[in-house]
Amino acid sequence: MSTRRKATLADVAARAGVSTTTASYVLNARSQQMRIATETQDRVHRAVAELAYRPNRSARSLRTRKTASLAVISDFVASGHFASGMLAGASVAARAHDHVLLIGETQGDPDIEHRLIEEMLDRQVDGFVLASLVHRVADVPRMLTDQATIPTVLLNCVDRSRPLPAVVPDEVEGGRLAARLLLDAGCADSIVVVGQDPTADALAGPLRWEGVTAALAASGRRLAGLIPCDWNVGEAHAAVSRWLAEGAHPRGMVCMNDRIALGTYQALDDHRLRVGRDVAVVSFDGTELATWLRPQVSSVALPFAELGSAAVELLMREGGPGHEVHRLSMPLVAGESAQLE
Amino acid sequence: MSTRRKATLADVAARAGVSTTTASYVLNARSQQMRIATETQDRVHRAVAELAYRPNRSARSLRTRKTASLAVISDFVASGHFASGMLAGASVAARAHDHVLLIGETQGDPDIEHRLIEEMLDRQVDGFVLASLVHRVADVPRMLTDQATIPTVLLNCVDRSRPLPAVVPDEVEGGRLAARLLLDAGCADSIVVVGQDPTADALAGPLRWEGVTAALAASGRRLAGLIPCDWNVGEAHAAVSRWLAEGAHPRGMVCMNDRIALGTYQALDDHRLRVGRDVAVVSFDGTELATWLRPQVSSVALPFAELGSAAVELLMREGGPGHEVHRLSMPLVAGESAQLE
DNA sequence: CACCATGGCTGAATCGAATCAGCATGATCA
């Protein structure tokens, strides 16, 4: 033992009294195919244990052109104190396949993105996950797709022009779910939506909207209105306050995310309207914030961990990730806000 | 051009009409030392550009035993919709040194931690960052330190028994800052602390407490009380409510984190006490939540991104990371809550 | 008894870069 250098396959082979070839076959589960005697296999395995042998991945990668590692390139996922659940899900799934994740953040800068992708390619990663903080249309760099060489899966975004494999939340279905919750609460024809998607390529807003209106239409109802505002607390508070000040009289409110829900709660509170009694509220995203509000808001959640792990699973699939867009359902984080007493 | 295989150093050398040795020297900035003619250098660089040559990192790593990659092993950092700023900071710092990050989450399981570290060692990472979601005392696996082979830096935690290099927030100074804010608001002798550290090895609570009491002592004051509760919204709301119901009469409140601040706000609101008018409040962590409260709570922030980047910088330092614990100052995210009208 | 199939193993080449130890060439010096 002692503090010698790490054991190599040659050391293992020597100790087991076989060639490195044989040792390699044994360790790569090709014993059957290569007809290695059981007794020999045992000797090799014993030598491995005794020497605490661990293969050198660099050497292996050089030969096999596989690294058992995946690149996850995101715009702001890791820093978003928010969608990092995607990373966690991806990490767990990768470990299940004995892979590790190389991560990089572009901060939305295409130059950084380009350089990161090159770095990852140099490191011979086996696949790419391109992730977005918000569900949107993205422009995947040509270098990843033009030679169609390395498997790539989009996460929480879809490509603008090509049919690339992607994993996204099923926002339309989520919208339907939200609307049905309010219909069940008896809101009927006085349901409004708070929040309009602020940015050009964003998809969450339009798709949720589509789901909400579709569900209303399906039961012969229509939306009573839209309160446009950016997707943050202050804007939502201001917009809903103005709207209430004009004498509007809501029964059901669909908040496009939990931060908007908080702002809405504040505005309703200012006007002495009680959530869960006077007004039913549902929102989206299912963040911790949703559980902190009083009453807790019923929120249609983004399944971040599942999105992340599904993306990795696609990459690990035999025969490549295909070309489909996979829509994952958005579970309800139930609160007490979606009722009228 | 065409879709040929990737160019190798041999291709570059051939095109430039030199040996691979020479090409290698040129590309590794050893031209001076090896006296390569400027004209030759130009030829090599031209060949590199024309062939779009990129070195194969696996091959290089095999020879040099360096991979230009760092392992970041965390318990829940990536999934905590919270401390992932550490990851982002680390990622940016790593990129600045042309390194990439390999991430892994232990989910608090020592077995997973062990296996992850082995995986990373197999992949010849150049250093380890061991990160914790919450500031605490940790037990660093012996395998990383006993042979003292691979540089390791602790992030947001310190080792229980050995003097390992670490980067942590300066909680004591943060506590002083919080207390002084309330003293400046004129709270004098009626300041209470809300929240007591719930878990065994946690450090944030005790250290913040130490800072708060030290600052009060320094101006001849003492704490008026402690409202014990777990560090979450519901517990804080309940505990502060009970305390107010007993007729207590607060002037200044130090909330141990922003979630406690939210619960405290809710309890104060129930009792028709106004933050920023009747009661001054400061809190810790500086999360987004702090900015959502009305009035916005003054919060002593955890400098997550700086913590992450400092850890990586330590690893990148010539001569190794040393043995010190580096305490990073906690900046104030100012709101309007720390005043009395 | 020649022939071949099978079982069980190994030698040597290979992946792509880094690097040690020299090898020509022409200029400089004694």
Next chain:
DNA sequence: TGATCATGCTGATTCGATTCAGCCATGGTG
């Protein structure tokens, strides 16, 4: 005139695994 030196470059080896091609027994067949 030969020894010395700086200049500018290269051949061969190495890192640690994977893998192609094939070798040597043994025993059964025709």
